[in-house]
Amino acid sequence: MTEYNPRDLADLVIKPIITEKATLLLEQNKYVFDVLPKATKPEIKAAIESLFDVKVTGVNTIKPPRKKRRVGRFIGHKPLYKRAIITLEEGDTINLFPDV
Known part of the structure; x- marks a missing residue:
């Protein structure tokens, strides 16, 4: 297994996504995060495991x-982003709403 620098x-991982669809996935022990577009699935898995001290069983990405x-006569694009749907091991949770 490749060693990753924790820094x-x-x-x-940029931020967690809190939408209606993402909150429905919480019931299946799946969490949605915005990640850097260059991030790979093994890197995302290692990042989530080191940041939240949980065991990740699956990573699905959406790009x-x-x-x-x-804007006026100029045509551009919205920024590129990538989302990761993280499946955790049974019994592990990530506290997205502390003290609520």
Whole structure:
């Protein structure tokens, strides 16, 4: 197994996603995070395991196509992003809402 630098792994995970669909996935012990587009599945797994002290059983990633945006006569794109759906081992949880 490849050794990862813990300082680099912390930068891969940007933020957790709290949407209606993501909260429905919480019942299946799945968590959704925004990650850097260059992050790979093994890196994401290592980052989540080191940040939250949990055992990850699966990582699914989503990299949707960029949408065009127009400002006046200039056409550009929305920023590229990547989401990771993390499946945890039975019994492990991540506390996304502390003290609520």
